[in-house]
Amino acid sequence: MSTPLRRLPAVEEQALLAPLLPAAGAVVITARVADQRVIAAAGVAGDGRTAAGPETRFETGSISKTFAGLLLAEMAARGEVAYDAPVDRFLPPGTAPRSRGGRVTLLHLATHTSGLPRLPAALLLRAGPRWFSDPYAAFGTDELLASVRRSRPRPGHRVRYSTFGIGLLGLALSRAAGTPYPDLLAARVLHPLGLHRTDCGQDPDQATGYWHGRPRPPISLPGMPAAGAVRSTGRDLLAYTEALLAPEEAGPGLPESLRTGLAEAVRPRLAVRPGGDRVGLVWNIRRRPGHDLYFHTGATRGFTTFAGFSPQARVVFTAAVNQTCGRRADFVQQAYLLLRGLADGGVPQGVSGTAAA
Known part of the structure; x- marks a missing residue:
């Protein structure tokens, strides 16, 4: 503009x-x-x-979640992913969600219809001591995948807002491209749009x-940056x-x-x-x-x-x-x-x- x-x-x-x-x-x-x-x-x-x-x-x-939705659309336009692709296609073997009726797709994740809960139960347990400061800091990619494996979603049943789901979407897109999510988002969305002061980085x-x-430390989301x-x-x-x-x-x-x-x-x-x-x-x-x-x-x-x-x-x-x-x-x-x-x-x-x- x-x-x-x-x-x-x-x-x-x-x-x-x-x-x-x-x-x-x-x-x-x-x-x-x-x-x-x-x-x-x-x-x-x-x-x-x-x-x-x-x-x-x-x-x-x-609002970070909307950037993940745009990244999905950009990668779909390139033909790198499909909206109806099951998310387990992009996950390590043995980490797919145990869905009840149909597989969770990338579109399910981006429209909050995956059936996944708002947050993984394991994150809530780990976040307790940090809940009012940096609750996601100890929840990495391994913890996210373990939570996905234990999940029992019912995809397509209803809209249910899920931070868990968008975190998983970001991981799937990252693995599809073979690039860490922050770098992928920067290369495909942020830099082309000229958003030079926008990124996923923690800095002073x-x-x-x-x-x-009370001042709070910068948030860190190692397992769910999206x-x-x-x-x-x-x-x-x-x-x-x-x-x-x-x-x-x-x-x-x-x-x-x-x-x-x-x-x-x-x-x-x-x-x-x-x-x-x-x-x-x-x-x-x-x-x-x-x-x-x-x-x-x-x-x-x-x-x-x-x-x-x-x-x-x-x-x-x-x-x-x-x-x-x-x-x-x-x-x-x-x-x-x-x-x-x-x-x-x-x-x-x-x-x-x-x-x-």
Whole structure:
């Protein structure tokens, strides 16, 4: 996208941030409405000195899962994997799930219909001492495969959100390509899209996350990076969702496999209930009068994030804060309402106006 990202005028910035701003910490939001691209930010990144801005890196939590869905679509476009391929085709011998009625496919994993639980039972046991700091740190690939082998899923029966399932999807894609997942994601998705500040790496460059006012260490997911290891910035999250909004505008040099993947990642795959919400590759899709809202949230032990867009309304909205707010917290609800309001035409003055900071 060639339109420059601009800072909102102070009055509009404060009005837009007010519903999202926590008592302390940093919050960054970005939006695109029609051809206007804007950013608003407040607070400090965690060291007490650096003001939050477009390059502040946040843990994205479960928004990482949407990147895994896009990677699946990109690899399917290349013919390297098939959506209906059973996941055990890409696993070591003797580690397949013991499914009850049919085999678990890659599409089952990407649409949360694999029948796998939200988290592996073994992870919950190991995570106990680290639950409020870095709960996934002791759960590696061997532990994931052992949990898969012990699982008894019933695939295709119903939508059941599963971090376990997306972690397994990432492992399957990695093994299919013969490349570690973080490197594969970077080569196939992040670098081609120009997301140069987005990756799965732990580094001191990211903001400090907080849980109830206490600083938390960076999250580590050695066994399931696809499920929650991605770090990103407001600028990159905006560019990522813009590419999903309009793959045809994502740049002339983009590989056709990725352009196809962008379109396939957001294609509705199933209905959660007749006439109601739908599911793409990981993305939630909510039907509204005249348009659809695509959205996903993320949370770690120190961060909360939101990303959403409406193709018909040509609206994108992302929000990130370096505090754990919980899945049902005001931050997530207010972020969704801001996306919905923008898509419904409730455009703040600074978004649609011409003044630039």
